[in-house]
Amino acid sequence: xxxxxxxxxxxxxxxxxxxxxxxxxxxxxxxxxxxxxxxxxxxxxxxxxxxxxxxxxxxxxxxxxxxxxxxxxxxxxxxxxxxxxxxxxxxxxxxxxxxxxxxxxxxxxxxxxxxxxxxxxxxxxxxxxxxxxxxxxxxxxxxxxxxxxxxxxxxxxxxxxxxxxxxxxxxxxxxxxxxxxxxxxxxxxxxxxxxxxxxxxxxxxxxxxxxxxxxxxxxxxxxxxxxxxxxxxxxxxxxxxxxxxxxxxxxxxxxxxxxxxxxxxxxxxxxxxxxxxxxxxxxxxxxxxxxxxxxxxxxxxxxxxxx
Amino acid sequence: xxxxxxxxxxxxxxxxxxxxxxxxxxxxxxxxxxxxxxxxxxxxxxxxxxxxxxxxxxxxxxxxxxxxxxxxxxxxxxxxxxxxxxxxxxxxxxxxxxxxxxxxxxxxxxxxxxxxxxxxxxxxxxxxxxxxxxxxxxxxxxxxxxxxxxxxxxxxxxxxxxxxxxxxxxxxxxxxxxxxxxxxxxxxxxxxxxxxxxxxxxxxxxxxxxxxxxxxxxxxxxxxxxxxxxxxxxxxxxxxxxxxxxxxxxxxxxxxxxxxxxxxxxxxxxxxxxxxxxxxxx
Numbered sequence: 001x002x003x004x005x006x007x008x009x010x011x012x013x014x015x016x017x018x019x020x021x022x023x024x025x026x027x028x029x030x031x032x033x034x035x036x037x038x039x040x041x042x043x044x045x046x047x048x049x050x051x052x053x054x055x056x057x058x059x060x061x062x063x064x065x066x067x068x069x070x071x072x073x074x075x076x077x078x079x080x081x082x083x084x085x086x087x088x089x090x091x092x093x094x095x096x097x098x099x100x101x102x103x104x105x106x107x108x109x110x111x112x113x114x115x116x117x118x119x120x121x122x123x124x125x126x127x128x129x130x131x132x133x134x135x136x137x138x139x140x141x142x143x144x145x146x147x148x149x150x151x152x153x154x155x156x157x158x159x160x161x162x163x164x165x166x167x168x169x170x171x172x173x174x175x176x177x178x179x180x181x182x183x184x185x186x187x188x189x190x191x192x193x194x195x196x197x198x199x200x201x202x203x204x205x206x207x208x209x210x211x212x213x214x215x216x217x218x219x220x221x222x223x224x225x226x227x228x229x230x231x232x233x234x235x236x237x238x239x240x241x242x243x244x245x246x247x248x249x250x251x252x253x254x255x256x257x258x259x260x261x262x263x264x265x266x267x268x269x270x271x272x273x274x275x276x277x278x279x280x281x282x283x284x285x286x287x288x289x290x291x292x293x294x295x296x297x298x299x300x301x302x303x304x305x306x307x
Numbered sequence: 308x309x310x311x312x313x314x315x316x317x318x319x320x321x322x323x324x325x326x327x328x329x330x331x332x333x334x335x336x337x338x339x340x341x342x343x344x345x346x347x348x349x350x351x352x353x354x355x356x357x358x359x360x361x362x363x364x365x366x367x368x369x370x371x372x373x374x375x376x377x378x379x380x381x382x383x384x385x386x387x388x389x390x391x392x393x394x395x396x397x398x399x400x401x402x403x404x405x406x407x408x409x410x411x412x413x414x415x416x417x418x419x420x421x422x423x424x425x426x427x428x429x430x431x432x433x434x435x436x437x438x439x440x441x442x443x444x445x446x447x448x449x450x451x452x453x454x455x456x457x458x459x460x461x462x463x464x465x466x467x468x469x470x471x472x473x474x475x476x477x478x479x480x481x482x483x484x485x486x487x488x489x490x491x492x493x494x495x496x497x498x499x500x501x502x503x504x505x506x507x508x509x510x511x512x513x514x515x516x517x518x519x520x521x522x523x524x525x526x527x528x529x530x531x532x533x534x535x536x537x538x539x540x541x542x543x544x545x546x547x548x549x550x551x552x553x554x555x556x557x558x559x560x561x562x563x564x565x566x567x568x569x570x571x572x573x574x575x576x577x578x579x580x581x582x583x584x585x586x587x588x589x
Contacts, residue, residue, distance in 0.1 A: 028550020028569045032414055034313040049553075057563045062586025064544050064554035068363025071546055075553045078564065212585060220366060272547035273354065273368055275411065276317030 001286045008241055008264050009164040009189035011099050011126050013044040016258065017282045020245045020268030021047045021103040021129060021168065022075070023219075027092050029275060038097060042278035046096050047266070048089075050103040050131045053111045055081035060212035065201040070222030070247075071269055072199045074211040077105065082118045090124055099126035101166065107137045109156050120161035127164040130157070130188075133172075133195050144170040144195075147182035154186030164189035166243070169234070171223075172198050176230050177237035184238045192243035192266065193234060194227045220269040221247040228260055235261025249277070251284020258285075309419045312343050314412050314549075318354070323406045324384065330470025332390045332438065333400045334374070337408045340382035345373050347446035348540050348573040351385070351412030352548040355398045365395040367546050372442035372517070372572070373413065374475050385410075388441040388471045414548045415572050418446050418538055421455060424513035424575075425536035430456040434500050434526055436518025437463060442540045442573075443517055444475035458482070458503060458512070462496025462522070465489060497525040504533055513537065514576075523582035530576050537576035543567045544586055557584060 004015040026046055030037050058078030065072040080088060085102075093100050102125050104115040112130065119125045132144030132153065143149040150167065157165060167183040169176050171194035180191045196217025201210040209215065227246020235242055244262030248254055249270045257265045270277040288294075321337040345351075352368035359366065375386035391400035402408060421431050431450055435443040440461050450457055459476065463469030465487035472481060483491030484499055492499055496518070503509060510533075516526040517540035530537040543555035548568045556564035557571065558580040565571065565578070 022553075023551060025549075025551045025553075028566065031311075031569050032314055032549040033316045036316045040316050058553065058556060061554075061556045061558075061564075061584055062544060063556055064546055064552065064586075066364060066367050069359070069366050070363075071367060073546075073552065073554065078553055078556075210586075222363070269546075272552050273366075274318040274409070275547070275549055275551075279317070 001283065002290060004286060006264065008243070009127065009166070011045060011164065013099070013264065015044045015282050016264040017043060017254065017278050017285070018045045018243060018264055018266040019043045019047050019271065019278065020266040021131065022049045023268035024271050025049060026096055027089060033275065038095060040276070040279065041097050042276050042282070043098060045099045045101055045126065046093065047101045047129060048093065048103050049079060050077050050105045051079045051082060051085045051115065052077060052104070053082055053106050053114050055079065055084055062210060062212055065210050065216070067201070067218065067220075067222055070218050070220035071272070072201055072211065072216045072218050073196070074213045074216030076213060082115055086118060086122070090122065094124045100124055101127045101129050103129040103131050103168070105131040105134050107134060109136070109153055112153060112157055113160060116157050116160045120163060125163060127166055127189070128161065129166040129168055129192060131168050133168070133170045142170065144168070144179060145173050147178050150179050151182040151186040154183055154188055158187040166190040166192055168195055169193035170195050171226060171230055171246075177234045180234045180238045180240065184240045188240060190241045190243060191234065191238070192245065194223070194230050194246045197223055197226065219247070221249055223247050224253060228256055231257055231262050232260040248281060251281055251286070251288045254281050254285045255288045309346060309417050309423060311416055312346050312349060312413050314414055315341055318409050318411045321385070321408045321410055323402045323404050323408050325404055326402050327474070329474050331467040332388055332470030334386055334388055334471060334474055335399065335402050336384055336386050337410065338379060338382045339385050339410065342383060342410070342413065344378070344383050345376050345413030346417035347449045348418035348442050349373060349413035349415050350548070350572060351410045351414065353387070353399060354409040355402060356407040356409065357398060362394070365398055368409070368411070368548070369395040369399065370542070370545050370548055370568070372540060374441035374444045374471070375448070376445060386475070388438055388475065390438050390468065411548060415568055416570065418442070418515055418540070418573050420453075421513035424538055428511055428513050428536070430508070430512035431458075432500070432503060432512045432514045433457060433459045434496055434514065434516040434518070435461045436496055436522040437468060439518035439522070439540070440471055440475065441517070443515065444471070446515060447476060460484070460496050460499045460503070462499070462518070463490070495522070495525070497522060497529065500526060500529060504529060504535065509533065509535065516540070520583050527576045527579070527582050538573050539576050539579070539582060540573045541567055541571055541579070541582065543584065
């Protein structure tokens with residue numbers, strides 16, 4: 001394979017293929033596949049499932065609904081909470097051969113600060129991704145859907161750590177670039193996009209909502225065209241590096257996101273179909289670049305000139 | 308708890324070697340050239356090469372317990388039992404010999420030995436319903452190979468919703484039930500279990516069950532009332548099969564959820580709050 005290594009907000013990555021948060025559990029996958037998984041780890045950085053200040057059990061089932069070329073999920077962020085993560089999961093995730101990015105979410109600025117402070121002193125944590133697709137309990141507004149809320153959150157978290165802060169953008173807004181700009185001005189190091197699109201399904205017999213929690217988020221190839229447009233829109237407005245994702249299943253898909261302005265890409269739902277889908281995307285991307293005579297990834301240059 | 312057999316990392320292509328009708332079901336077979344022999348109760352995530360198509364479904368792989376696994380020339384011959392009820396099962400039921408089948412597995416926690424289910428117990432009672440008879444077929448063979456005495460009870464809804472008994476269980480002594488009475492006892496397979504458990508030798512056997520949620524719930528209740536050790540092979544919709552999607556949440560008796568793909572699909576009957584879980588059995 002060609003050298004596709006890059007620097008992404010200070011992280012040295014062997015290639016531009018990451019995982020989307022919540023789409024790969026390296027600890028559980030190791031139970032199924034053994035240590036071979038580590039030897040053949042398909043991602044250049046591992047993004048954890050979102051952790052919250054307190055443990056969460058997750059949503060009642062059913063949690064999944066298959067759509068044409070897609071999947072609606074309503075998982076509800078089951079996790080062990082910060083303490084459980086630090087004690088039980090972080091030591092195991094340290095075995096991974098790639099940098100660790102920890103995804104966090106809290107219902108308040110104070111909760112986010114608690115999470116960032118808890119991770120700031122941990123050498124095993126290379127970067128922190130802020131999952132802002134949650135309501136602020138005080139304002140009732142979804143943080144990542146409001147430029148002002150996003151900026152206020154970054155303002156409060158930025159002094160707490162020197163680790164890179166990545167903001168995961170929601171696609172459920174009229175102008176994602178406005179949110180990305182607010183994040184950039186308030187000191188974010190990168191943005192990742194897109195999160196799932198809000199979606200629902202009904203039981204074909206009873207016509208009641210199918211998902212236990214009522215509604216969820218759509219992912220998979222069904223959302224790729226939306227993701228590609230949002231990546232291009234945001235890339236045109238901010239100089240931060242972008243991690244692009246949404247329905248990427250092939251090297252050709254990955255190249256489209258990189259050409260649209262992403263510095264790196266993430267494979268998400270495709271990993272459900274094949275745990276090594278990201279390795280295939282990586283090798284196909286390499287082949288695409290070589291067959292097209294593309295020497296450098298546009299986003300890599302972009303990342304290095306903007307910092 | 309018995310050790311799971313680990314899966315090779317990633318998805319691999321197998322060739323479909325046969326696909327035969329058996330009653331209202333089909334049994335399709337594939338030659339796995341790269342994987343280890345599975346343990347009974349483990350499952351595979353299956354994707355046909357012609358997945359997708361008009362309507363964009365099926366998109367995700369489908370979880371199938373392995374019904375039989377035998378050493379074969381060049382690998383392990385895997386048998387799966389399927390009833391075409393949706394886009395995924397429909398595509399699998401239509402597989403033709405020579406076609407490719409993409410598999411990930413074996414996955415999940417297998418059945419335990421009777422001794423592990425109930426210390427000091429030597430025999431086994433296998434209770435299967437409908438398409439859920441599949442993992443019990445391999446369990447029966449693996450237990451028989453270790454000389455474990457068994458009773459096998461299988462039940463079906465009606466003639467259209469039945470199959471696999473002759474091919475997967477051979478001519479061993481199997482007691483049957485059907486709701487329409489087309490074969491065996493007219494009624495539920497759990498009626499047969501009830502009678503069996505009322506007998507003297509009930510306490511000397513471990514119970515293993517797989518079938519629709521209502522059947523499993525009755526087995527769970529019957530065993531709980533009598534304080535009998537039992538294992539249930541359960542089903543829940545899952546996208547990945549290896550612990551990543553968190554879709555296959557099964558409520559635990561102790562609160563919270565387990566992920567059926569990595570903490571199951573075989574569970575101790577007293578681990579789960581109920582076998583009646585919304586979305587399971589679909």
